[in-house]
Amino acid sequence: MSDDRRLGVLRAIVEDYVQTREPVGSRVLVERHNLGVSPATIRNDMAALEDAGYIAQPHTSAGRVPTDKGYRLFVDQLSTIKPLSSPERRAIQHFLEDAVDLDDVVDRSVRLLAQLTQQVAIVQYPSLRRSALRHLELVPLGDRRLLVVIITDTGRVEQRTLELDEALDEQVVPELRARLNATAAGRRLVDLTEPLARLEEAFAPADRALVHRVITVVEDTLGEATEERIVMAGASHLARSGTDFTGTIRPVLEALEEQVVLLRLLTEMADDSAGVAVRIGHENRHAGLAETSVVAAGYGADGNAVARLGAVGPTRMDYAGTIASVRAVARYLSRILAG
Amino acid sequence: MSDDRRLGVLRAIVEDYVQTREPVGSRVLVERHNLGVSPATIRNDMAALEDAGYIAQPHTSAGRVPTDKGYRLFVDQLSTIKPLSSPERRAIQHFLEDAVDLDDVVDRSVRLLAQLTQQVAIVQYPSLRRSALRHLELVPLGDRRLLVVIITDTGRVEQRTLELDEALDEQVVPELRARLNATAAGRRLVDLTEPLARLEEAFAPADRALVHRVITVVEDTLGEATEERIVMAGASHLARSGTDFTGTIRPVLEALEEQVVLLRLLTEMADDSAGVAVRIGHENRHAGLAETSVVAAGYGADGNAVARLGAVGPTRMDYAGTIASVRAVARYLSRILAG
DNA sequence: GCGTGGCACTCGACTGCCCCGAGTGCTAAT
DNA sequence: ATTAGCACTCGGGGCAGTCGAGTGCCACGC
Numbered sequence: 001m002s003d004d005r006r007l008g009v010l011r012a013i014v015e016d017y018v019q020t021r022e023p024v025g026s027r028v029l030v031e032r033h034n035l036g037v038s039p040a041t042i043r044n045d046m047a048a049l050e051d052a053g054y055i056a057q058p059h060t061s062a063g064r065v066p067t068d069k070g071y072r073l074f075v076d077q078l079s080t081i082k083p084l085s086s087p088e089r090r091a092i093q094h095f096l097e098d099a100v101d102l103d104d105v106v107d108r109s110v111r112l113l114a115q116l117t118q119q120v121a122i123v124q125y126p127s128l129r130r131s132a133l134r135h136l137e138l139v140p141l142g143d144r145r146l147l148v149v150i151i152t153d154t155g156r157v158e159q160r161t162l163e164l165d166e167a168l169d170e171q172v173v174p175e176l177r178a179r180l181n182a183t184a185a186g187r188r189l190v191d192l193t194e195p196l197a198r199l200e201e202a203f204a205p206a207d208r209a210l211v212h213r214v215i216t217v218v219e220d221t222l223g224e225a226t227e228e229r230i231v232m233a234g235a236s237h238l239a240r241s242g243t244d245f246t247g248t249i250r251p252v253l254e255a256l257e258e259q260v261v262l263l264r265l266l267t268e269m270a271d272d273s274a275g276v277a278v279r280i281g282h283e284n285r286h287a288g289l290a291e292t293s294v295v296a297a298g299y300g301a302d303g304n305a306v307a308r309l310g311a312v313g314p315t316r317m318d319y320a321g322t323i324a325s326v327r328a329v330a331r332y333l334s335r336i337l338a339g
Numbered sequence: 340m341s342d343d344r345r346l347g348v349l350r351a352i353v354e355d356y357v358q359t360r361e362p363v364g365s366r367v368l369v370e371r372h373n374l375g376v377s378p379a380t381i382r383n384d385m386a387a388l389e390d391a392g393y394i395a396q397p398h399t400s401a402g403r404v405p406t407d408k409g410y411r412l413f414v415d416q417l418s419t420i421k422p423l424s425s426p427e428r429r430a431i432q433h434f435l436e437d438a439v440d441l442d443d444v445v446d447r448s449v450r451l452l453a454q455l456t457q458q459v460a461i462v463q464y465p466s467l468r469r470s471a472l473r474h475l476e477l478v479p480l481g482d483r484r485l486l487v488v489i490i491t492d493t494g495r496v497e498q499r500t501l502e503l504d505e506a507l508d509e510q511v512v513p514e515l516r517a518r519l520n521a522t523a524a525g526r527r528l529v530d531l532t533e534p535l536a537r538l539e540e541a542f543a544p545a546d547r548a549l550v551h552r553v554i555t556v557v558e559d560t561l562g563e564a565t566e567e568r569i570v571m572a573g574a575s576h577l578a579r580s581g582t583d584f585t586g587t588i589r590p591v592l593e594a595l596e597e598q599v600v601l602l603r604l605l606t607e608m609a610d611d612s613a614g615v616a617v618r619i620g621h622e623n624r625h626a627g628l629a630e631t632s633v634v635a636a637g638y639g640a641d642g643n644a645v646a647r648l649g650a651v652g653p654t655r656m657d658y659a660g661t662i663a664s665v666r667a668v669a670r671y672l673s674r675i676l677a678g
Numbered sequence: 679g680c681g682t683g684g685c686a687c688t689c690g691a692c693t694g695c696c697c698c699g700a701g702t703g704c705t706a707a708t
Numbered sequence: 709a710t711t712a713g714c715a716c717t718c719g720g721g722g723c724a725g726t727c728g729a730g731t732g733c734c735a736c737g738c
Binding site for chain 1: 441473474488575596
Binding site for chain 1: 684
């Protein structure tokens with residue numbers, strides 16, 4: 001009994017099951033994949049695969065279904081990444097290029113990915129901490145409020161309003177703006193703390209209170225709590241006709257609405273050599289996602305990832321196609337952000 | 340046969356059906372609502388209500404279920420709006436007050452509304468066109484790119500990058516910024532076109548190309564196509580155990596993912612005297628939403644609505660509670676934006 | 679030792695049948 | 709106008725029987 005053939009059988013089972021959504025038996029297997037052997041032989045292989053935990057049967061007189069472990073082996077065997085068709089590629093590029101700002105880019109990306117994969121897509125906004133600062137803008141609003149706008153090189157814009165205790169000295173604002181930008185522009189936000197502290201000391205004591213508040217607000221904005229945003233699209237794909245989940249899709253939807261869960265999901269995953277990570281079923285370590293798989297990749301200008309995106313679907317998904325789409329969108333998105 | 344009692348019967352049917360999710364018969368009706376008459380009498384009333392199209396029976400030997408028309412009458416009869424409990428009110432206020440910027444406010448609002456109503460919540464961002472301009476900021480990025488930032492009094496920030504054909508004259512930027520703001524600040528964005536056109540003519544011919552591009556970009560940003568954004572939360576509530584929809588929730592989810600559909604939905608609805616609008620079932624004029632009802636209200640600082648929010652759920656929903664929650668969140672949101 | 683044909687066995691899916699009960703509509707009585 | 713009584717309808721649940729897909733195992737041949 002060759003190990004090679006057994007792998008082939010597993011692969012055939014996964015492919016058939018993904019396509020038909022039904023447990024696959026030994027006969028249809030030999031017919032559809034013209035393996036040159038008889039059903040009985042396949043049955044022996046299947047028994048071995050079942051002993052090893054790669055497949056299971058829902059009930060005695062039914063065919064076999066891949067287990068999480070089976071999908072894992074299947075995915076690891078997937079070596080070649082199926083390239084997208086060239087019309088597909090053009091469509092992606094065209095679609096993303098028309099975006100007017102970062103919100104629009106992210107929004108278009110997530111919809112595009114949902115469309116391509118026919119699954120739920122999630123996209124994390126470029127992390128503030130890992131981005132570089134492009135510009136800091138201070139806008140006085142009346143004489144007791146100051147609007148602080150933080151603009152990163154990934155196009156992300158954050159704004160905070162400061163309520164001041166005393167009337168604002170209009171003179172100090174342009175100076176503060178200029179010196180803040182001189183100090184901070186171009187730096188990664190995570191590296192700002194120390195230079196900003198030094199800057200504060202360089203101001204006249206009378207102005208320090210204001211300077212301190214501005215610096216504090218900038219740093220708070222970078223705090224973990226509020227900085228991460230994730231958008232989602234394609235939830236309707238979860239409700240596709242042939243319902244893939246035992247019971248309802250509610251736990252899945254609930255999990256997907258928890259930013260914290262999604263964030264953990266995305267950040268915990270380690271990309272493989274092709275830059276894509278796959279988590280299957282229970283590997284997600286979350287009850288609501290026990291029957292789903294996640295395919296994710298990082299993106300970001302000039303090679304260093306500033307955030308991640310991915311697709312979430314039933315464990316019985318088209319892994320090859322999903323991986324290809326996720327990878328493609330991540331690449332185009334990186335290119336757009338760099339441009 | 341008194342018309343009063345018939346209305347009471349309809350009301351009782353709606354209440355019971357909303358609670359039990361099961362067709363309600365004449366006997367349980369008299370028992371649960373201690374109407375002082377016999378089941379037979381109620382049956383006559385029910386027959387009349389059915390002739391009038393307010394209720395229907397799924398099949399011969401079953402109880403009655405309200406029709407869209409029945410719900411409509413029921414909702415129109417709902418005069419008093421059930422006030423929220425005071426802990427609820429405190430929770431709302433507390434929750435919304437902690438928001439740091441507009442994105443955060445909107446995000447918190449939509450989650451809060453989903454939580455309160457136990458349904459899908461949608462919130463439209465404050466309309467750009469109906470907001471007033473707070474500040475226009477121009478930020479040179481290198482010498483061939485100019486970042487234009489538009490900040491409204493509702494806290495919304497839009498940004499666009501201009502790619503310039505020729506090197507930017509650093510001198511003209513402060514002047515342009517000052518004059519743009521002098522012309523535009525405080526005005527409703529929809530009223531800007533004409534003053535801006537006049538402003539353009541006031542510049543030296545050499546600078547007009549730049550001025551023109553900036554003005555164009557501001558006006559384009561206000562164009563219908565990109566200005567409207569809607570966020571959604573609570574999709575998981577659609578998948579609640581007792582599935583309320585014939586077939587799947589897929590068409591509903593699909594409709595909710597179409598910004599255009601949502602937008603039409605929200606803007607087409609006319610608020611009643613209490614500031615809340617309700618659309619029931621087929622009134623939504625959208626196939627996917629034929630079995631859902633929408634409760635919406637406008638919000639905005641100082642009384643004039645700049646956008647809308649709402650809840651979407653099965654026609655068999657708790658209208659009184661949903662209306663109360665939608666109204667409350669709209670009010671608190673208005674207050675936050677005004678403050 | 680590996681592959682194969684044959685065969686008995688298992689068990690879910692489907693079907694037809696029956697019965698029960700909830701709920702109705704109608705009629706006649708008050 | 710309300711009500712009691714009654715015949716009628718029809719969906720749903722329980723039960724038995726059949727069908728067929730698919731398995732596991734065994735004996736045989738190369």
